[in-house]
Amino acid sequence: MFSMQIPIDSLSPETLRRVVAEYVTRDGTDSVDVDVKIKQVLRQLRAGHAALHFDEEDESTTIVKHDPREGTSSQG
Secondary structure, three states, X not given: OOEXXXXXXXXXXXXXXXXXXXXXXXXXXXXXXXXXHHHHHHHHHHHOOEEEEEXXXXXXXXXXXXXXXXXXXXXX
């Protein structure tokens, strides 16, 4: 599996929010919590604690935990 990190500043704010919303609602998140979770994930992305990745094989995006000190990402 090959995934490529997508710089969040390469997306418009609206597109980034839609990508995060799709990610947050994948597991059937309660609709009351969706906006709160979207904001949390956006904060993590902007702070560098998470990264947006595109999986070329299945043509999907995901968000992975990211440790900027180590320069590594992990699925989660």
